[in-house]
Amino acid sequence: MTYSTEKLQEEKVFKDPVHRYIHVRDRVIWDLIGTKEFQRLRRIRQLGTTYLTFHGAEHSRFNHSLGVYEIIRRIVDDVFAPRSEWDQSERLVSLCAALLHDLGHGPFSHSFEKVFDFDHEAFTQAIILGDTGVNRVLSRVDESFPQHVSDVIAKTYENKQVISLISSQIDADRMDYLQRDAYFTGVSYGHFDMERILRVLRPREDQVVIKSSGMHAVEDYIMSRYQMYWQVYFHPVTRSSEVILTKVLHRAKELSEENYEFAMEPYHFVSMFKGDVTLQDYLKLDESIVLYYFQMWEEEKDPILSDLCQRFMNRNLFKYVEFDPSKEYKKLNKLEKLFQQAGLNPEYYLVVDSSSDLPYDFYRPGEEEERVPIHLMMPSGELRELSRQSDIVDAISGKRRTDHKLYYPKDCVMNDSTHKEIKAEIRNILGIN
C-alpha cells in the first residue's frame, strides 16, 4: 500500500452541524488536516465581519473547508465511483483540492485584498507549492501531486470534471457555504435539497451535469443563493463594518507611509504596508493578530485611526442612506466639502459602497466573466442549459442587481456641539433628522 491509498486504521469522524458527520479514512486527508497551515483556518472567520450583524456567524473557514471536502467525498465515493465516465484515479486530487481550496484566505479577506492587493487564490497555490507542512504531505503522494492540486484551484487542471466539482455555478464550495452560513446565522434561507442534488450529479465528458429529474432542487439552490446574497452577504450593516475595517487598514497604511510613529511597532503589518509580503509573513496573519492590533490602535494618538478602531471593536458602526452614483455625484461633492468643513475627513467618514450580484448566468462568450452554465441531462441523454428548461431560472438569468449606499457616522453628524449649521446642512442633504 502506498501513501496515496493508505487508510487510517479506524475511520475518523468529525461531528458537523451541517452534514451531521464528516468522514475521514484517507491518511493523506488526515495528515493535511493536522498541518499548521490548515489549523490556521480555525482563526479566520468564514464570513468576516458578518458576526457584527448576525451574531451567530462566528464560524471559521476550517469548518467550511471540512464541509466542502465531505461533499466531494460523498459525490466521488457514493455517486461517481461506479460510473465509467469518471476516472477513479482523480479521487484523491479532488478530495485534496476540496479540502484546501480556501487555504490562502487571510483574516477579513475582503478588506485586506482591497487595501493590500492580495489574491487569496494565489496564496492558496503558494501554500500548496511552497515550503509548508501542506506541501510536505502532498509531496509524499507523488512529486507532481502538489502541482496537480494547485492546478485544480487555478482551474487549469486537465480533467475538467474535477474543476467543475470544486468550482462552477453549482459546486461543492457553494453548496456548503450556503447551508453553513444559513445554519450559523439562523436565517431561514439557504436550505435546498442537497442530498437530492448529489444523487443526480453525473460526470459527462468535460463537465459535471445534472439529471433533469433534479431540476427543481437546482432551482431551489439558485433561489437560496439569491436570497443569501441579498439577505446575508450584502446586508447593509455588514457592509458598514467592512467599510470601517477597510478604512482602518487604509489609515494605518497611510500613517505608515507618512512615517507616523506607532506607539507599538506593528510588526505583522510592516511588510504589508510596504507591499512585499512573504508567504511566511502572510501565514502569521489571522484574526486574533488583527484584533490585537486594533485593540492597541484604539489608544493610538492619531484620532482617525483610534476612532475607527474603537468603532470596529465596540460595534459603533456607520449608518447609511441610499445613493445613486449616476445621478447624485454633485450631492456627494457637496457633502464631501461639508464634511471637510465639519472636521470629518471625507476620505474616511463618507464612503460609497456598492454590491452587485448575478444570481445565475448562462455562457456569454466574450463577456468579462464568462460563466460555465449548468447543464441538465434530459432522459434522452441530450444536454440542455438550465435556463432554457426552468422558467424561474430563465426569469432571473443574467439579470445583475446592484445596490449602492453612502455610509457616514450618524453620531457625529447628529452631534451639534460643534459646527452646528454645517451639520444641519449635512443632515438636510442626507435626508435625516
Add this chain to the structure above:
Amino acid sequence: MTYSTEKLQEEKVFKDPVHRYIHVRDRVIWDLIGTKEFQRLRRIRQLGTTYLTFHGAEHSRFNHSLGVYEIIRRIVDDVFAPRSEWDQSERLVSLCAALLHDLGHGPFSHSFEKVFDFDHEAFTQAIILGDTGVNRVLSRVDESFPQHVSDVIAKTYENKQVISLISSQIDADRMDYLQRDAYFTGVSYGHFDMERILRVLRPREDQVVIKSSGMHAVEDYIMSRYQMYWQVYFHPVTRSSEVILTKVLHRAKELSEENYEFAMEPYHFVSMFKGDVTLQDYLKLDESIVLYYFQMWEEEKDPILSDLCQRFMNRNLFKYVEFDPSKEYKKLNKLEKLFQQAGLNPEYYLVVDSSSDLPYDFYRPGEEEERVPIHLMMPSGELRELSRQSDIVDAISGKRRTDHKLYYPKDCVMNDSTHKEIKAEIRNILGIN
C-alpha cells in the same frame, strides 16, 4: 417616561439560531448591549477550547448572553406578567441580570481561573459596580440599580424569585447553554421542550416552581444536561486542550517569576503574573490577545513554552489513558521518574485531570454545595421535590459521577530516537504500543 421604562421607537430584533429572534424594546437593554464591556464578550468563546474537539463550537459568550436575556424576557413578559405572585417592578432588574450574568468571564475562563485564581463572578460584579460603560447605563436607571443587579448575580438579592430565574438547577442560563451548545456542536443531545417548560413556570413565594404537568419536559432537560456534560463538556479531547492551555499559562507564569526574558514583553500578562490585576487590565483580555501571545511564544527560546504553544495552536494534543488515583499512585510516581529520565518535565507533560458532575440533587443541608431543589406544583397546590415525583430523576439524583484521566504527549513517548529503553518502559506502563 423615565429611562427605566423608555421604549425604543422601533423594536430591535436579533436573528438567533436557537431562539429564532431576540427582541429588544427597552432602551436600557439596548444601551447595555452597546457598551464596550458587553461587546467584548464577542471575543470570548462560550465553550473555551471545545472548538478543538467539536469544530462548530466557535460561538461566543455574546451569543449566549443574548439568549439568556431572551428566555428571561419571555418568562417575565409572557408568563409571569399577569400573575399576582410576581412583582412586575422586578422586571428590569431580571432582564439586566440575565443579560449581564456572564460579563466577567475572561478568555478560556476555566484555565485562567485555575492558574491566576480569578473568579469570574467577582469580575462580573466589579464591572457592574465599577467605572465602566455598563455601570453608567445602569446608574441612569437609578443610583442603587447597579447594586441591585450585582446582588442578583451574587445571589444576595432580596427577591428570591429573581435569583431563582437566573441561577438555579433549572434556570435561564442552563436552558440557553444546553440548547445553544448542542446547536453549535451539532450533537443530538441538548434538546428538550423549553417552550413547554417556560409555560409551566410559576412564581411562588421565594422561588420559581414548575406545574407538575410539565414534569416530563423537566426530566428531559435533566437528561439533556447529563448527556451534554459527558458527551461535550467533559469530552477527553477538550480536557486535553484545557490541560495544555493551563500548562502554557503555568509555564509563562513560572518563567516570569524566574525573571526569564521574553523576546517580546508580555504586557497584557504582567499584572496577572504578579497577581495584582486591575479591572482595566482584566477588561483588555480577550481570546484574540491570548492567541496573539501564544503565536509569539511559539517562537520563544524556552522549549517547554514554545512546544506547548505550538501544540495548542496546531492542535497537536496530548493523548490519555484511564487513571484511578486511589489505586495507581505508585504507577504515577514511577512514570514521573521515567519522564524525567526521558527529558520530559512531568510537571508539564504528565497530567492527571478529573471531571465530576452531579446531574441533579435535592437539598442536603450541611453539605458543601447545598443545592436548591426543583419543586413541582401539584394540581392541589402542594409543592413536591422533583425526585420524589419522577422515577428517572430519583434514579440519578445525588449520584456523583467522576472520571480521571492521565494525559501525556504520545508523539514524544513513541519517538525512539532518544531514550529508547526508558520510553519502552513508559509505553509498557501506560499500556500502549
Add this chain to the structure above:
Amino acid sequence: MTYSTEKLQEEKVFKDPVHRYIHVRDRVIWDLIGTKEFQRLRRIRQLGTTYLTFHGAEHSRFNHSLGVYEIIRRIVDDVFAPRSEWDQSERLVSLCAALLHDLGHGPFSHSFEKVFDFDHEAFTQAIILGDTGVNRVLSRVDESFPQHVSDVIAKTYENKQVISLISSQIDADRMDYLQRDAYFTGVSYGHFDMERILRVLRPREDQVVIKSSGMHAVEDYIMSRYQMYWQVYFHPVTRSSEVILTKVLHRAKELSEENYEFAMEPYHFVSMFKGDVTLQDYLKLDESIVLYYFQMWEEEKDPILSDLCQRFMNRNLFKYVEFDPSKEYKKLNKLEKLFQQAGLNPEYYLVVDSSSDLPYDFYRPGEEEERVPIHLMMPSGELRELSRQSDIVDAISGKRRTDHKLYYPKDCVMNDSTHKEIKAEIRNILGIN
C-alpha cells in the same frame, strides 16, 4: 361576561408538529372544535390521493383547519391587537372563519366536485347557516353571527381586512398548507420564514399589507408555493390516482343511470347519482365511507368498475406520456380507436389531464380571475405592488405554466396475450416499448 368573550378556565393546548402548539382560550372556538361537523374533518385527508405518491401525506383537514386558526390567532392577538387601524371587534369572526373555512370539503374533493358538480365553499356556508352543531354554537354568540362568518367565507363581508387575512395571495390558509404539506410529505420545499411575515403584516384601510422590510420573506413564500405546486400538488403520479378515482365515480354514476344492479345498494351515493344531495347526506360522506364502497366495488361484476376500484385500492395506477393537446389531437383520436379495438374503453382508460398554475399575479382588471395583489408598505408609508419592487416576483408574475399528460394502463397495453398487433401499434404511437 357574554358567550362571545367567555374564556376557558384553563387554556387548551394542542401539540402541533408545524406550529408547535395551538392555543385555545375562547369558549366559542373550543365548542366549535367539539362539533360533529368539525370532527368529521378528521376523516378527510388534506391532500386527497397524494398519499399514494408521498406516503407521509396522510394528514387530515382537521389538522390544517387548526393550523389556519392558530395563524390568524397569532396575527390578531400578537400583531394587530394594539393597532388602531384594526377593529378589535372583528377578532372572533376572524378566528371562527379561519377555523371553519374548509368545513364544507368532502372526501377527495377534487374528484367529487368534478363528477358531481359540488362546490365545497357553498357547502361550508350551508353548514354554517344550516341545522348543524356548528350553527348552534355560532348562533349563541349572536343571531347574526353565523351569517357574518359565512360572509367572510363568501368574500362578501364588509370588513375587507378580515377577508384578506383568510383569503388572498398571502393568506393564513396558504401559509399553513404550504408548511404543513411540506412537513408531512417530507419534501424540502415549502419552508419560508412565517414568523417574520406575521410580524410585518399590517391592517391598512381595506386590505392587509406587508412592511417592505419583509419583502424577502414574501419572495421566499412565493417560491415555496411555486415549488410545492409543481413538485407535490401537480405530481404526475398523484394526478394518475385522481384520474382513476374520478373514473370510478363516473363509472358508478353511469351504471346507476343505466339502472345497473349493484350487489350492495350504494346508499350513501344514491342522492349524489341523482343530483339531489341534501346537507345531511353530504355530511355523512367521508373517506372511510368512500373506501368502504370501493372495497365492495372491487367485487362488482361490471369489469370496468371492479378493475378501476382494484387499481385505486392496490395502487396499480395508470402511466403517462407527455401530451400536447394543441398539436396531438389526431394522435389522440387514433389512440381512442385502437383502445376500442383492443377492448379498452377509452372513456375510462385513455385520459388527458391538465394542470396549470399562476404563481403570483398583480391585478389585471377585466380578466377572468382578478387577483388581489400583494402590497408592500414602504418606509414612507406608500404602498407598492410586490412585483414592482421584487425582481424575482416580477420575473414570474402573471406567467401561467400548464402541463398536459395522457394517462393509460401500461400493464394492459404491454400484455400481448390478446390483440397483440393493435397493442404494438398503441405502444408505437405512445413511444413506449
Add this chain to the structure above:
Amino acid sequence: MTYSTEKLQEEKVFKDPVHRYIHVRDRVIWDLIGTKEFQRLRRIRQLGTTYLTFHGAEHSRFNHSLGVYEIIRRIVDDVFAPRSEWDQSERLVSLCAALLHDLGHGPFSHSFEKVFDFDHEAFTQAIILGDTGVNRVLSRVDESFPQHVSDVIAKTYENKQVISLISSQIDADRMDYLQRDAYFTGVSYGHFDMERILRVLRPREDQVVIKSSGMHAVEDYIMSRYQMYWQVYFHPVTRSSEVILTKVLHRAKELSEENYEFAMEPYHFVSMFKGDVTLQDYLKLDESIVLYYFQMWEEEKDPILSDLCQRFMNRNLFKYVEFDPSKEYKKLNKLEKLFQQAGLNPEYYLVVDSSSDLPYDFYRPGEEEERVPIHLMMPSGELRELSRQSDIVDAISGKRRTDHKLYYPKDCVMNDSTHKEIKAEIRNILGIN
C-alpha cells in the same frame, strides 16, 4: 441473474419525512410493496386512536413498515456487508422480514386483539404462508423462502443475528417507530442519534451488539423510549378512546350473541363475532371498514351501542380519575352500584384501565418475559451488558412502572336532569364537582 438477486433497472426512491429517502433496488422488495396485502397497511393507522389526542398522528403502518425496511437496509448494506461475522446470504430474508413484520396488524389492533382474541403476529405469519400476493412473491425467490421469513417473525429462525435486527430491545422496529411517532405527533421526545447507533452495530455470534463508543446514543434511545411511552403511547386521553372503542366492540359482540337485529347486517363482523375468522375475512378489515360501521351504528336503536359510537366518532370521550386497584376495590363496587342505579351500565361506563412499562431490562432467566439484554462491545472485545456500564440505564433497569385510571362519562355524571342525588354521591366519591 435469479429473482432473488434481480435489481430494478432504476432505483426507486420514496420521499420519507423521517429517513429522508427510502431506497429500493431489489425487485423482490418492489414486488412486495405492490401487493394488495401490503397496500392494505395504508388503511391502518400506526397509532390507532392516538390521533384523537395528538391530531398529527394520522400516519399509517405502511409508512412505518417502509421505515423499518430502510433501517435494516442501511445496516445490512452499509455496516454489516463488509464484515466476516455477517453472512451476506441473510440479506434478503432480513429485508423481507423487516418490510413485512407488521403485515398482520388489523385496524385498531389493540382493541380488536382484546375483544376478539386476535394475535397479529399469527396473522402476519398466516399472510406470509397463505394464499396471498405476498406469498406468491416470496415463493418466487425459493420454495422455502416464505417459511424463512415467517420464522424470523416467529423468532425461531436459525440465524439469531437476523432476529436480533428485527426484534430485540434495540431493533429497527423500535428505532423507526420512536422517531416516526415523535415526528407525526410533534412531541419533542423520541429523538436520538440513530445514525450513530447504526454505525456502531456489529454482528457477533448469535446476536447484534453495540460498540461501547455508542453507549451514550443508546442511553438517549432508552430515555426517548421511556418518554414516548408515558407521554404518547399511554396518554390518558388515548386510553380513554381505546376504552370506548373496546366497549363498542364488546357491545356489538354481545348484541350479536343475543341475536339482536342490526339495522344493517354487519357482514364484516359476523365471523369475528362467532370466533371463526378466516384469513380472507381478516384481510378485508381496515379502518375505513370499521369507521363505516361505527357511523352506521351511531343510528342503531340499542342506546349503548349508539351512544358509544357517537362518542368515538365525535370525540366525546370519557374522563378519568386516578385509581389504586389494590386499595380502592370497595369504592369501585360502590360506584358500580350507583352507576346501575343512575341508569348507566357500569360494564360499559365505568372502566378501569392500566398501563405498564419496563423501560429496559437485562436478562432474568425464568421470569415471564425473558428479555434479551443489550450488549456493549468494549474496546477489548469483551461484551458487557448495558446496565452494568451505564449509570442511567442501571438506574431504571427492571423498574416497572404502572398506572391505573378509572374512566367514566363525566357529561352524564354532571347532568342532574335525572337521578340527581345518586349523581351527587357519584361525584362525591370520584372527587369531582
